[in-house]
Amino acid sequence: MSQTIEQLLELQLATLVSLSRLLEQEKEAIxxxxxxxxxxxxxxxxxxxxKVQQQDHQIASHAHRQQLTENPELAEKIETIQTTVSRCKEINEVNGEALQRAQLSFHKLNNLFQQSRGKQQMTYNSSGVAQNIRSLGTNIKA
Known part of the structure; x- marks a missing residue:
């Protein structure tokens, strides 16, 4: 049995509410x-x-899709769905920016570690030329 247009809208709204909650959890995890x-x-x-995209396709191809504009209750439901989609997009953008900042911080920290490790492994010979510690003592034959 095929779902009514009302059922499809309810299902899509429920899925979007779940997505919104999940995005909040993602923000907390970040x-x-x-x-x-x-x-x-x-x-x-x-x-x-x-899932939202599939539901949207089902709604768009539904036999009674013209009711979406003709029925005021359905038009109100569509507005609620669009508001929820906008909210999800905003939260997702904030999460994306936070992830980018975290990644940038990680790279900066990683570079500092590598610089620090490099300084600890470098020394100078009697001529004042920099040498890597790993190469020191490798030419001893005793």
Whole structure:
């Protein structure tokens, strides 16, 4: 049995509310720097986005789709859906920016570690030429 246009709208709204909650969880995971949770939530987010797209396709191809503009209750439901979509987009953009900042911080920290490691492994010979510590003592034959 085919779903009514009203049922499809309710289902899509429920899916979008779930997506909104998931995006809030993702934001918390980003703030807490829980990489495993971030990866899991990203997969869940993608699944929900695909589900929303499928539902949107079902609504667009529904035999009674003209009711979406003719019926005031359905038009109101569409407005609620669009508001929820906008909210999800905003939260997702904030999460994306936070992830970019976290990644930039990680790269800066990694560069500092590498610079620090490089300084600890460098020394100078009697001629004042820089040498790597790993090469010191490798030419001893005793």
């Amino acid at each position: 703030v807490a720097r829980k990489a495993a949770d971030i990866a899991r939530l990203a997969g869940d987010k993608l699944a929900l986005i695909n």
